[in-house]
Amino acid sequence: MKKKAETGKSLGKQIAEDLIRYILDKNLSPGAKLPNELELTRLLGVGRSTLREAVRSLVSRNVLEVRQGAGTFVTEHRLGVPDDPLGFTFIQDKEKLTMDLLEVRLFIEPRIAAQAAQTASANDIREIKALAREVEDLINTGKDHSHKDVEFHTRIAQISRNLVVPNLMPIIQQAIMLFVNTSNRVLGKETIETHRLIVNAIEEHDPIGASDAMTLHIIYNRNNLKTLFRQGKCP
Amino acid sequence: MKKKAETGKSLGKQIAEDLIRYILDKNLSPGAKLPNELELTRLLGVGRSTLREAVRSLVSRNVLEVRQGAGTFVTEHRLGVPDDPLGFTFIQDKEKLTMDLLEVRLFIEPRIAAQAAQTASANDIREIKALAREVEDLINTGKDHSHKDVEFHTRIAQISRNLVVPNLMPIIQQAIMLFVNTSNRVLGKETIETHRLIVNAIEEHDPIGASDAMTLHIIYNRNNLKTLFRQGKCP
Numbered sequence: 001m002k003k004k005a006e007t008g009k010s011l012g013k014q015i016a017e018d019l020i021r022y023i024l025d026k027n028l029s030p031g032a033k034l035p036n037e038l039e040l041t042r043l044l045g046v047g048r049s050t051l052r053e054a055v056r057s058l059v060s061r062n063v064l065e066v067r068q069g070a071g072t073f074v075t076e077h078r079l080g081v082p083d084d085p086l087g088f089t090f091i092q093d094k095e096k097l098t099m100d101l102l103e104v105r106l107f108i109e110p111r112i113a114a115q116a117a118q119t120a121s122a123n124d125i126r127e128i129k130a131l132a133r134e135v136e137d138l139i140n141t142g143k144d145h146s147h148k149d150v151e152f153h154t155r156i157a158q159i160s161r162n163l164v165v166p167n168l169m170p171i172i173q174q175a176i177m178l179f180v181n182t183s184n185r186v187l188g189k190e191t192i193e194t195h196r197l198i199v200n201a202i203e204e205h206d207p208i209g210a211s212d213a214m215t216l217h218i219i220y221n222r223n224n225l226k227t228l229f230r231q232g233k234c235p
Numbered sequence: 236m237k238k239k240a241e242t243g244k245s246l247g248k249q250i251a252e253d254l255i256r257y258i259l260d261k262n263l264s265p266g267a268k269l270p271n272e273l274e275l276t277r278l279l280g281v282g283r284s285t286l287r288e289a290v291r292s293l294v295s296r297n298v299l300e301v302r303q304g305a306g307t308f309v310t311e312h313r314l315g316v317p318d319d320p321l322g323f324t325f326i327q328d329k330e331k332l333t334m335d336l337l338e339v340r341l342f343i344e345p346r347i348a349a350q351a352a353q354t355a356s357a358n359d360i361r362e363i364k365a366l367a368r369e370v371e372d373l374i375n376t377g378k379d380h381s382h383k384d385v386e387f388h389t390r391i392a393q394i395s396r397n398l399v400v401p402n403l404m405p406i407i408q409q410a411i412m413l414f415v416n417t418s419n420r421v422l423g424k425e426t427i428e429t430h431r432l433i434v435n436a437i438e439e440h441d442p443i444g445a446s447d448a449m450t451l452h453i454i455y456n457r458n459n460l461k462t463l464f465r466q467g468k469c470p
Contacts, residue, residue: 020324060292061317063325080322082296086402087315089255090298093398100398108342163328163335164407167321172399 011046012053018044019054020063023074030079034064034072081167088175095229098179101172102222106215108165109153113198113214114207115160124159125203131155132195139188146177152195156202180225190220246281247288253279254289255298258309265314269299269307316402323410330464333414336407337457341450343400344388348433348449349442350395359394360438366390367430374423381412387430391437415460425455 022028022043034040041051055072058064062082065073091097116124131152138145150173157165194217201209257263257278269275276286290307293299297317300308326332351359366387373380385408392400429452436444 024325024327056288057291057295060295061319062322078322080319080325082317082320084315085317085320086399086406087297087313088399090259090315091398092259097398100400103397104343104399104403107346108339111342162338163326163332164321164323164339165335168339168403171321 011050012057015044015046015050015054016057019058023063028074030074031076032074034074036071078167078170081171084175085171086175088178094179098176098225098229099222101176102218102225105169105172106218106222109156109169109218110211110214112157112160112162112165113202113210115162116156117202117205117207117210119161120159120202120205124155125199128152128155128159128199128202132199135195136192139192145188145191146173149191150174150177156198159202176225180228187221187224190224191217194220246285247292250279250281250285250289251292254293258298263309265309266311267309269309271306313402313405316406319410320406321410323413329414333411333460333464334457336411337453337460340404340407341453341457344391344404344453345446345449347392347395347397347400348437348445350397351391352437352440352442352445354396355394355437355440359390360434363387363390363394363434363437367434370430371427374427380423380426381408384426385409385412391433394437411460415463422456422459425459426452429455 019040028034035043037048037051041048044051046054055064055066059066060082061080062075062078063080065075067073088097120128131148135145135148135152138148150170153173154166154169157169194213197213198210198217201207201213254275263269270278272283272286276283279286281289290299290301294301295317296315297310297313298315300310302308323332355363366383370380370383370387373383385405388408389401389404392404429448432448433445433452436442436448
């Protein structure tokens with residue numbers, strides 16, 4: 001019994017790798033539909049239960065999405081980046097973790113904003129302006145702006161052309177959001193102001209201005225979070 | 236049939252979360268052994284097949300390790316950080332990816348080295364000295380030093396006390412190693428020299444010196460990799 005499970009496990013893993021190879025070879029884009037189960041078992045030369053195990057493991061790695069009744073698709077958002085990929089669940093001191101996450105943002109994002117100011121096209125600028133406006137509207141109407149906020153920062157990372165940071169930034173921001181109520185009014189006001197500064201500097205293709213504005217933005221956030229922690233308003 | 240698989244899937248996921256909660260509540264350390272299968276099914280109130288699915292999913296998240304004949308253990312290294320957590324498999328341009336990974340190192344590691352220079356204890360310094368020496372010995376005897384090299388940089392990140400970077404650095408370094416033959420002689424010579432500079436600055440509690448030495452180290456690496464890519468020596 002044990003033996004069988006073990007063999008099944010490594011075969012499932014191998015088939016998962018075959019499926020990844022298939023996605024890469026066929027150049028399937030995020031959102032693309034995979035062949036149906038029967039075809040896949042033929043293509044990969046495996047039984048249905050092994051295929052299902054492989055698909056399940058790729059779902060947990062955020063490579064595939066199974067939509068009930070519709071089929072199996074290549075994941076649309078953050079392909080291949082699973083939930084909690086950096087193991088934050090197992091870091092006990094959530095306050096120190098939050099501050100250290102902001103520190104990592106402070107290492108990375110000012111430089112990324114500077115690069116974005118160098119490389120932004122007219123269209124890129126229109127997009128981040130629109131995102132900044134959407135964040136403002138959400139804040140002003142008292143709604144949760146955190147997801148739009150992540151989109152804003154991720155878009156700037158994409159504009160910088162660095163291939164790693166657009167995958168990394170959302171992980172860090174979402175982890176911070178787990179521990180902090182980001183709909184806080186004070187954070188909101190300063191977010192609006194410093195986002196505007198960032199957008200303006202990128203629009204003016206001013207790398208130093210963009211880096212400074214991003215630094216200001218993150219330090220404001222950090223100071224506010226410190227205060228919230230001191231007041232015991234964070235878990 | 237489909238319905239059953241779907242239900243099984245979300246139940247397995249739920250039980251996986253229960254297992255994580257169990258590990259956190261019992262404060263189980265990396266390397267700790269879990270109760271046996273029978274006990275776990277009783278504790279969690281599930282059948283053996285659901286439990287096994289949950290365990291498999293936690294193995295793929297690098298939370299648990301199943302050692303044949305010995306039992307199930309909390310993972311010892313990089314708990315909760317799965318393989319390729321940032322989805323690099325799906326980034327096609329491996330040359331640009333490698334250069335961008337080095338860029339991220341350049342954003343993060345000089346600041347981390349500066350912090351390590353402030354916080355390093357006598358024991359910390361002994362440890363990174365020993366690791367630097369081991370890297371040198373491996374390079375001088377023509378052996379692969381890449382794993383010791385990752386250990387050296389990860390140790391510095393731990394000394395800095397930032398909770399995020401020790402989980403992040405190995406992912407970035409190992410991804411670079413996938414694309415580059417790091418046993419290259421030229422990289423070796425400069426690695427020895429710049430590692431020594433880093434260690435000396437940390438020993439002297441000189442944050443600026445440590446930051447500069449780390450910057451030098453990474454830029455050397457970057458220039459060498461650029462040359463290797465131009466010569467077509469990387470995949």
